[in-house]
Amino acid sequence: MTEDAIFQGCLQNNASAQKELYNRYSPKMLAVCYRYGHNREDAEDMLQEGFIKVFSQMHTFRNQGAFEGWIRRIIVHTCINHLKKNKKFNDSVDITYASGIEIREENIPSVIQAKQVVECIRLLPIGYRTVLNLYAVEGYTHKEIADMLDIEESTSRSQYTRARQMLEDVLVKKSIIQKPKQKTRLLALFAK
Structure with a gap:
């Protein structure tokens, strides 16, 4: 059909x-x-x-x-x-990064399994995950996200920045990537 x-x-x-x-x-x-x-x-x-x-x-x-x-x-x-x-987005977000993240100097692998990255994104607090998905995946602007979620544009920007950092920390902790000295290629994908 x-x-x-x-x-x-x-x-x-x-x-x-x-x-x-x-x-x-x-x-x-x-x-x-x-x-x-x-x-x-x-x-x-x-x-x-x-x-x-x-x-x-x-x-x-x-x-x-x-x-x-x-x-x-x-x-x-x-x-x-x-x-x-369901008020899930409005839950308070506590920014506590896992301690003991091992810093390595090698670059991230050239190919990261998309499924692993999605699973790591799902570990982020709901507010961070929502803003990251809307901005980096769906392509909405911070103004559009702020309007959709009834938050300030600056809140969208800060949650996005924190989400990127937390995602990198989760990926490093799970040994999916290794923390390089400079900005990772993964974060470059999310850095619009």
Whole structure:
């Protein structure tokens, strides 16, 4: 079934088209939800809620940009709303870095397993993780993030900076990377 046929079928509330849409995009969107959720159960709740919104807002898609990108934006906003509704984002964040992180002088390996990095990002406090995902992965500006999360723009910037540092510390502690003398290539990826 083509993407256009799926779209047209979903507009008409056709169950097989909705199932096809869900089957086609749910694995990628679950990965998005997993980055924001506290655990797999949270991520699955966000995914279900997000697809309900996708189906109910299908008539608002105007063929401007990618259909998958439109779905992704709805899913990301659903994740943020879920965190805000459950007050998970507003939990206080204590910045305590693990002591005893061994500093090494070698560079990070040229290839880091994406799954390992995602798992390390999930270890960050929810506020840091959310800002890091929105800024570095989704491409939102600090102003947009501040508006979405009802925080100050400066708070978004500082949480992002702290998230990058904490992520590096976690990656070093788990021996995924080694702490170099200069800025790591990993952090360079997140340093927009």
